[in-house]
Structure formats: C-alpha cells, structure tokens
Amino acid sequence: EDGDEDVGRVRFPRTSRRLPQCLIIGVRKCGTRALLEMLFLHPRVQKAAGEVHFFDRDDNYSRGLEWYRKKMPHSFPHQVTIEKSPSYFVTPEVPERVRAMNASVKLLLIVREPVTRAISDYTQLRSHAATASPSPPPGPPGQQQPQGQRSFEELALKPDGSVNLAYRPLSTSLYYSFLHRWLDVFSRDQLLVVNGDLLIEDPVPELRRIEQFLGLEPRIGRHNFYFNHTKGFFCLRNETADKCLRETKGRRHPRVDPAVISKLRKFFSEHNQRFYDLVGQDLGWPE
C-alpha cells in the first residue's frame, strides 16, 4: 500500500466530490502509482489520495457509497476522478460491488511481464520484512526462515523443483485467473489493458491510448517527462513542478538465477496465452 505522491490542488468554487468514473484495479507492482501520477498530469484528471480500499475491505464497504464519495477529491464537472487500489483486481467480491456503484465505470488494468512482476513483489515483501524486524533471531536448524530472508528461488520453486503457486507473488501473476471474473461482470470495452513494461520505457504512447479510452483530448506529451539517470526511470514534470516517484518505486531487484527465470517463464507461457485470448491482445512476453 502506498500513500499519496502529491499535495492536493487548490480548491475552486463550483467543484464537488464525485464518485470515481474510472478505477485503476491493479495489478500490484505493475506501475499502478506511476500510472495514476502520470494521468494526473492531464488537466481533466483528478485523483483520490492514497489507496481507499473501499471495494475490497468489508469494513470500508459497509460504510457505504457516501463514505467513499467523501474520500474523493474536489473536481469540476468536466473532470474524471480516478481511484486506484491494486488489491481490487484479486478480491473476488469487487467486480460486483463496482458494478453496483456504476455499471458503466471505466477500468484500467496495468500488467507487466509476470515473472518480473513476481520478482518486484518479492522485493517489496522482503523490504517490508526487513523494516518490520531488522535482525530476526536465527531459528533452530531446519526451521523455516521468515520469508523476508529467503531467496526468491527458494520461495518460487518447491524442493522437487516444481513451481510453487502457493507463493502469492507467483499466483498474483496468473492474470487470467482473476480477470475472467471482471469480464463476467463488465463488457470488454470498459476495460483497457495497459502495458506496464512500455509505461516504464516510453510512457507517452501508452498514455495517449488511455486519454482516448477516457475520452480526453491528448494533452500529456514528451514535455511532461525527463529521464532521471540516477533513478533509472522517467520523472514527471508540469507547469508547476518536477517530481520523481518515491524510492519505493523503482527498487533494485536481486539477481535471480537465469535457469529459474527461464523455468518460470516457460511455466507462465500457457497462462499468458489464456490472458491474451481473454483480452484479445498479445503482450509479447518472453517464454
């Protein structure tokens, strides 16, 4: 979960808090924060602060739509309000709940090559575990070390060498298994699949597709980005500010045994194909 990257805009009269017309539903570690911040460069976009987790947490959902609406930023009538909570994607109850709010909502799903995403997820979990307990006491011989201290290879493969789908960072990368529930509830044209690997390399063309999908005039362009060589990622710029995402976005990944990577990519290839068939788009991930 991450916080807001920005201070709010000045509040004008004639604005009000509106329920989101667009949601970034996931997938975690695919660039959900970058996507929201980049879209916020558009003058007709407003974003919710932080992750609201309205649809996926029962305690929040039971507070009702008025509670959710009050979490939204002030916006003008011609603006689009966007909220992102990446766990929406993987939580079974969410599609129906979203439909109950607005059956014609627009959904953005950002994905990355599944093995890269799994390693990114592993890297984040490890860094959280390190913060939670800086020096865990060594356990007795044979006892499982906390996940944060174990290598990706150990967690991703079972002792017999088969793929360990009980490991969340891997199962979350089975995009097909979550997406079909959304497409049981929403029509295909309400969902745009964003290529998170392209958003890292060259954001403008991906953003152009999204502007079109949201019915916004093309306004985000090259002038809104500059490559930061220290960070290794694009940073954002508009008339008022320059900003890079936080250090928790764009972490250095550990080296993973190439034999394990290729084993996992082979394993994912048939799942990826099912995802391509479902969305009618070939993302071209390596096998």
Ligand code: A3P
């Ligand atoms: P890594 O930290 O593994 O590189 P999320 O916001 O969904 O948690 O996604 C985090 C990922 O956003 C990062 O994963 C990073 O690769 C990606 N990302 C995309 N564009 C970025 C940008 N301009 N700056 C930083 N990270 C970016």
